[in-house]
Amino acid sequence: MGDVLAIILKRLALGVVTLLVISVLIFSAVEMLPGDVAEAVLGQSATPENVAAMREKLGLDQPAPVRYLSWLSGAVTGDFGVSLTSDERVAEKIGPRLVSTLFLATYAAVIAVPLAIVLGVLVALLRNTVFDRVANVLTLTSISSPEFFLGYILILYLAVKAPLFPAIASLSKDMSLPELLHRTFLPALTMVLVVTAHMMRMTRAAIINLLASPYIEMARLKGAPAWKVIVRHALPNAWAPIINVVALNLAYLITGVVLVEVVFVYPGIGQLLVDAVSKRDFPVVQAVCLIFAATFILLNLAADIGAILTNPRLRHPK
Incomplete structure (x- = not known):
């Protein structure tokens, strides 16, 4: 210990x-x-x-x-000075926007993390099949597409051609939770498409890398079914790299939302950063950048701690 x-x-x-x-x-x-x-x-x-x-x-x-x-x-101490454009305390100006961004990131993470792990296990279980190839093509397409491009595609098909969700995420304090989830679904889905692809591919790679291990071969020789070999033997030892990639993508959900918030006019900290840059409100710019950096570092630290706790070789280094 x-x-x-x-x-x-x-x-x-x-x-x-x-x-x-x-x-x-x-x-x-x-x-x-x-x-x-x-x-x-x-x-x-x-x-x-x-x-x-x-x-x-x-x-x-x-x-x-x-x-x-x-x-x-x-x-x-949490005092970032005073905004140059509104004479408002920067901390008070950032607070509600940061809460909105954290809500959007949590919304996307609740969908993306379990979905990515389940899909990663499935494609590892069905590797070299049609399902695996189709999943690889779709994930590569999603990773290669910029966030703003995916956002506009979703707006075109889910807000314009089929008006299922609003194209602009206009929020108010008196909204109920179902209405809030409905209005923020498109920006959350945009972020889900980007991070799910990356997490799924890393989960697949981590599991397939372990399938060549001797203990996995022994489990197969004992007649264990393929799903049991992956879920009960390979997956527990793949948690360290999976935790790392999940933490990195969670950091992206918070720090990489600038383009998504601008596309959907979402009142988050990313939109605030863009407005502050255009108005040369430098105290706000400095504060937001420092918050982004601190968030990224904290989540990387959490990933390191998670990897240490799930990997005996890291807990007892030689």
């Missing part, structure tokens, strides 16, 4: 260092953008006195390292 705890603490420390490096990159990238933030906020008709006052208000008259440390110390 001590070895496992030491490995987890080491991965956690590495994640903190990685997030610190990413925060430097985010701040530096915003600093290197052309133009003056104060002038962009005030417009072209601003006087030099107004620009100077705005720069002082935003802290732009201070050196970059001082501003970075101030921003980082505030971000650690």
